[in-house]
Amino acid sequence: MPASSSAPRVLVSDALSPAAVKIFRDRGVHVDFRPELGKDKEALAEAVADYDGLAIRSATKVTPKLLERATRLRVIGRAGIGVDNVDIPAATARGVIVMNTPFGNSITTAEHAIAMMFALARQIPQADASTQGGKWEKNRFMGVEITAKTLGVIGCGNIGAIVADRAIGLRMRVVAYDPFLSPERALELGVEKVELDELLARADVITLHVPLTDRTRNILSREALAKTKPGVRIVNCARGGLVDEAALRDMLDEGRVAGAAFDVFAQEPATENPLFGHPNVVCTPHLGASTTEAQENVALQVAEQMSTYLLTGGVENAVNFPSISAEEAPRLKPFVALAEKLGSFLGQLTEAPIKGVRIEYEGAVAGMNTRALTAAAVTGALKPMLQDVNMVSAPIVARERGIVIEEMTRENPQRDYESLVRITIDAEDMPRYASGTVFHDGKPRVVEIRDIDVDAEFAPHMIYVRNADEPGFIGAFGSLLGAAGVNIATFSLGRDAPGGDAICFVSVDQKPSAELLERIEAIPQVKRARAIAF
Numbered sequence: 154m155p156a157s158s159s160a161p162r163v164l165v166s167d168a169l170s171p172a173a174v175k176i177f178r179d180r181g182v183h184v185d186f187r188p189e190l191g192k193d194k195e196a197l198a199e200a201v202a203d204y205d206g207l208a209i210r211s212a213t214k215v216t217p218k219l220l221e222r223a224t225r226l227r228v229i230g231r232a233g234i235g236v237d238n239v240d241i242p243a244a245t246a247r248g249v250i251v252m253n254t255p256f257g258n259s260i261t262t263a264e265h266a267i268a269m270m271f272a273l274a275r276q277i278p279q280a281d282a283s284t285q286g287g288k289w290e291k292n293r294f295m296g297v298e299i300t301a302k303t304l305g306v307i308g309c310g311n312i313g314a315i316v317a318d319r320a321i322g323l324r325m326r327v328v329a330y331d332p333f334l335s336p337e338r339a340l341e342l343g344v345e346k347v348e349l350d351e352l353l354a355r356a357d358v359i360t361l362h363v364p365l366t367d368r369t370r371n372i373l374s375r376e377a378l379a380k381t382k383p384g385v386r387i388v389n390c391a392r393g394g395l396v397d398e399a400a401l402r403d404m405l406d407e408g409r410v411a412g413a414a415f416d417v418f419a420q421e422p423a424t425e426n427p428l429f430g431h432p433n434v435v436c437t438p439h440l441g442a443s444t445t446e447a448q449e450n451v452a453l454q455v456a457e458q459m460s461t462y463l464l465t466g467g468v469e470n471a472v473n474f475p476s477i478s479a480e481e482a483p484r485l486k487p488f489v490a491l492a493e494k495l496g497s498f499l500g501q502l503t504e505a506p507i508k509g510v511r512i513e514y515e516g517a518v519a520g521m522n523t524r525a526l527t528a529a530a531v532t533g534a535l536k537p538m539l540q541d542v543n544m545v546s547a548p549i550v551a552r553e554r555g556i557v558i559e560e561m562t563r564e565n566p567q568r569d570y571e572s573l574v575r576i577t578i579d580a581e582d583m584p585r586y587a588s589g590t591v592f593h594d595g596k597p598r599v600v601e602i603r604d605i606d607v608d609a610e611f612a613p614h615m616i617y618v619r620n621a622d623e624p625g626f627i628g629a630f631g632s633l634l635g636a637a638g639v640n641i642a643t644f645s646l647g648r649d650a651p652g653g654d655a656i657c658f659v660s661v662d663q664k665p666s667a668e669l670l671e672r673i674e675a676i677p678q679v680k681r682a683r684a685i686a687f
Contacts (some may be wrong), residue, residue: 160181160182161182162184162203162205162206163185163207164185164201165184165185165187165188165208166187166190166197166209166212167208167210167211168191168212169186169208169210169455170453172449173208173232173452174456176453176460177460180464197219198218198222201226202225204223204226205225206226206227206459206462207229208229208232209232209238210232215229215238216243217240223247226247226249227248228463230455230458232448232454233254233258234253234254235253236251250468250473251472251473252468252469252470253472254454254455254458255470256311258442258450258451259315260315261442261443261444261446261447262312263319265437266316266388266416269390269414269435270299270386273388273435274298275296275297276296279294279432299358300324301325302325303327303355303356304316304325304327304328304360305328305358305359306328306329306360307352307360307372307373309329309339310362310363310553311553312362312391313360314553317329317342317343318342318343321343326345327342327345328345328355329344329352330347331506331554333554334506335506335508336555349377353380353381357382357385360389360390361390361396363395364391365394369392372396373396374400378400378409379404379409384410387410388415389413389415389417390415393419393420396415398426402428405428406431414434414435415437416438416439417439417441418439423438458470484521485525485526487596487597488591488597490597492512492527492533492574493532494611495574495588495597496529496531497534498617498687499533499576499578500534500535500578501686505582507535507580508579508580510534510551510557510559511561511579512561512576513561513575514560514562514574515562515565515566515573515575516572518572518574519572520564523562525544526574527558528547532544534576535547535551557579568588573588573590574589576588586602587601587603588600588602597611599658602658603619605647605654606647607646607656609658611687612660613660614660614665615659616658616670616682616684616685617683617685618656618658618683619654619680619681625678626679627646627657629678630657630673630676634669639661640661641659643660645657645658646658664684
């Protein structure tokens with residue numbers, strides 16, 4: 154139907170399919186298709202003030218300066234999963250919802266990984282170049298069969314599960330390493346869940362399907378690669394930076410690694426790379442999502458999502474906003490922040506596989522939209538390992554991985570707070586729990602960790618220490634931070650009993666280094682020290 158003069162206006166500043174543009178128009182949204190603006194930031198800045206929505210791919214860069222000009226903008230829709238080209242904090246600060254399409258590329262990326270595995274096993278690119286060069290080197294290109302080989306899948310989420318399914322159809326044995334993969338989900342997928350070292354030792358082919366986070370960066374380090382089965386082949390269609398490329402080149406040269414197929418690189422565009430030029434390496438220029446079907450799918454999805462939000466207020470696949478009505482938003486937002494930060498705190502302390510997340514609401518908060526709060530808590534808990542997860546996708550991701558989510562509400566608080574949120578992460582090694590509240594200043598606080606009372610505001614950089622309550626710790630701790638040039642902003646202490654277990658939770662002005670944390674853990678009273686980032 155034609156858009157009315159009062160209809161919401163959407164600017165499409167990147168190449169989007171005509172079918173997606175038609176969706177906007179059919180639903181009554183005024184749309185201007187100007188893909189040339191994505192590469193012209195000045196022209197885009199001039200135009201964007203007239204629009205309620207901005208539909209983009211990767212060419213358009215949404216910066217704080219652009220958002221300052223976008224005084225009318227309510228939603229940004231990214232056709233694809235990556236939102237690195239959008240300044241999320243700046244958009245959030247201006248109340249602009251940022252949506253993506255996290256599942257539209259899954260099949261395409263999984264198929265590319267399988268294609269790369271075949272190309273590697275049968276040396277197809279090399280044989281093609283040789284044959285088209287006028288040679289007939291039939292005996293030179295001796296491949297290997299895929300059937301009956303063991304595929305090691307690092308990261309068995311949405312894409313990894315599709316790869317595993319395809320590999321099982323090819324009669325491969327599949328082992329998977331994923332801290333979030335439950336035994337029940339592994340059984341359902343038909344894969345064997347193993348620890349990383351066992352996967353490295355057993356796999357004939359290793360394929361990576363994890364996001365790039367502090368925990369996964371160089372997950373295939375030089376040390377990890379040294380543990381692989383001789384003759385292994387490695388496929389990376391996930392993220393650059395997951396593999397130590399220089400170390401991999403050395404092991405390719407030595408013959409320990411038989412081959413590698415990479416679609417992503419630590420530095421992109423990759424005009425130079427340690428892997429380039431090796432005869433047993435296959436490289437493609439980040440083509441994982443590059444199929445006609447995938448590009449069409451994400452374009453149609455983003456058009457539907459943006460239209461729904463602009464016309465009805467429904468929020469889908471937002472990376473910076475939960476499903477919250479306009480009426481409840483002012484009261485709920487501080488508790489959303491509390492739930493996500495509490496979950497993130499516990500998630501950063503948890504390295505073992507997560508079996509469940511339990512959220513307890515006491516007092517006034519028990520009568521709020523706890524579904525949004527639970528989504529925020531699960532997002533925080535999973536984000537340290539799964540960076541792309543958001544408040545919409547977190548419950549789905551948890552369910553797919555067999556993580557049990559529980560909610561409990563009590564209208565009458567059991568402690569002296571008007572509202573209290575308590576989160577417990579049930580991991581395979583031990584449960585971890587903490588409680589928090591929102592005071593009248595609107596700032597979320599941690600008020601209890603491991604049954605020890607504390608009072609700490611959240612800050613971008615924090616240090617969490619578990620220690621014995623003995624003289625000398627505070628002086629040694631403060632001296633180490635001072636010697637390292639790390640300034641303490643706030644300092645919160647708590648203990649369960651004199652001389653018993655104690656907690657120190659401090660905010661600092663910069664990210665503490667790994668070396669500083671090692672020195673802190675060397676203090677005799679310290680049991681554990683971790684850097685926490687929010």
